[in-house]
Amino acid sequence: MKTETKRISPRIAADSGFTLMELMIVIVILGILAGLVVPKIMDEPHKARVVKARLQMEQLSVGLESFRMDNGFYPTTEQGLEALVAKPNFGREAVNYRTGGYVARLPKDPWDTEYVYTAPGKHGAYDITSYGADSEAGGEDTDADINSWETK
Structure with a gap:
């Protein structure tokens, strides 16, 4: 009796996983969907805004990590988050900047204010902050800052 064995071609085996870019795109899409759905189903508008701010920070973090992978550094504080939308024309040159x-x-935060970006940050390679409802540093309750390095 002859036994048959199935062989997987090396090409198929190599193509069977997900790339980091595919996974990041899925995370961004899920974040966008959650950002659109969560505020509609939550009872408390402030909590919905905080969730939206955290999701937007996560999306910006994915963009910053992609920028770093392509260029070897994070945008400086002076280059700001704008470096994720357009190639910086000053400071350290982003030689492998992605087209598009x-x-x-x-995004602006849910209170229609720009996110505050610093790199290097005090809490990591970079910090992203939303000043909350009062649009000023510090604050408590609904005026409390939302920070990228804090998870709640």
Whole structure:
């Protein structure tokens, strides 16, 4: 009796996983969907805004990590998050800048204020902050800052 064995071609075996870019795209899509759905189903508008801010920060973090992988560094504080939308024309040169940028557009936080970006950050390679409802540093309750390095 002859036994048959199935062989997987090396090409198929090599193509069977997900690339980092595919996974990052899925994470961004899920973040966008969650950002659209969560505020509609939550009872408390402030909590929905905080969730939306955290999701937007996560999307910006994915863009920053992609920028770093392509160029070997994070954008400086002076280059700001704008470096994710358009190639910086000052400071350290981003020689492998991706055509089309790293995010389609820069979101404002749920209180219609720009996110604050610093690199290097005090809490990591970079820090992203939303000043909350009062649009000022510090604050408590609904005015509390939302920071990329804090998870709640």
